[in-house]
Amino acid sequence: MRISQRAKRVPRSGIREMFDMAPKYKNVISLGIGEPGFPTPKHIVEAGANALYEGHTKYTPNAGISDLRKAIAERASLDGLSVDQQNVIITAGAGEAVLLALLATVDPGDEALLPDPCWPNYFGQVALSGARMNFVRTYERDHFHLKAEAIEKTISDRTRVVIINSPSNPTGAVLNKQELEDIAKVILDRDLVVISDETYSNILFDGRRHTCIASLPDMADHTIVINSFSKTYAMTGWRVGYAIGPSDAISQMAKLQESVSSCVNAAAQQACLAALKGPQDCVKEMVEGYRERRDLLLSGLAELPGIECLMPEGSFYAFPNITKFGLSSKDFALMLLEKTQVVVVPGSAFGEGGEGYLRVSFCGSIESIKEVLSRLQNLLR
Ligand SMILES: Cc1ncc(COP(=O)(O)O)c(C=O)c1O
Structure with a gap:
């Protein structure tokens, strides 16, 4: 063939x-x-199993069930985001969320900047979107922290999107608030979009706290936050993640979802609702x-x-x-x-x-x- x-x-x-x-x-x-x-914690598994018996076995809306979208919006307020369910889409893992975010924001020939080293699935996701890839190196001497100056130097006329990932796979680096503020300044100055992959936002050590770049002044309109139930709740096989962003981008992503998988598994969405509402x-x-x-x-x-x-x-x-x-x-x-x-x-x-x-x-x-x-x-x- x-x-x-x-x-x-x-x-x-x-x-x-x-x-x-x-x-x-x-x-x-x-x-x-x-x-x-x-x-996966037992109360979450039970909620997923019960959901099947209770008849959550049919299609859901493209963007996911309303209760889960609302619960995610509420949880996001802990990160300083002021959002509601219109700003949330449920996806088949963070991986699909990154792909849909790219498909909604770049055109073939646009450029996406990625940290180097980074999670290799971004390579395929950017390739599928038709965008060109360019890399912003991070170095061991900086503890692999992504630097705003390095992003600024790499930006070209074609750059539309910058993907950031903190805490990082593979380096374990966590960007602090000042570093994210510096990056935000570059994004706002150049009118770019950040796809901020925060899949590991709950896995922080030595008293570190997560800063969501979308919570910084004026950044909500420039950011699509990506997160997932996979790592936080040990739910990799359930395949549920989500994106939070401006409602116009999220509704485009929901439209694209119809062409990909229509929606995420209905019972898995109920299990994730139990994950967010249950004991932490x-x-x-x-x-x-x-x-x-x-x-x-x-x-x-x-x-x-x-x-x-x-x-x-x-x-x-x-x-x-x-x-x-x-x-x-x-x-x-x-x-x-x-x-x-x-x-x-x-x-x-x-x-x-x-x-x-x-x-x-x-x-x-x-x-x-x-x-x-x-x-x-x-x-x-
Ligand atoms: C940085 C990063 N983003 C996203 C994902 C994908 O997570 P999910 O299982 O939610 O698709 C991974 C998985 O390893 C990851 O390391």
């Missing part, structure tokens, strides 16, 4: 590539993907669990010769520097898989700026992190 150029232009995810290679080996341990090791201790407990795992991983990595790693500020990824070994990150990751049956993701999967690093997820079990550290110690010592 003749395959379209569009499909060919979309790159395969380097994260999935490693994941797909793993089954060839025995006794494999993966710290490769961002899959929470915790189950489960989130606190999981974040504390990730903190414990982070500290365990980082203290273990610190003992390994040749590896240096910044302390992740949020999300659940560590991004150790492996340049001292003189191997590309892909060769290093393949070597680890072959010699220790440990799966991690080469930093190059996240862009050129990721070369020389590995992404190690610490959202799995404590035992898996201990076992990986012991295998790495045997190999590297």
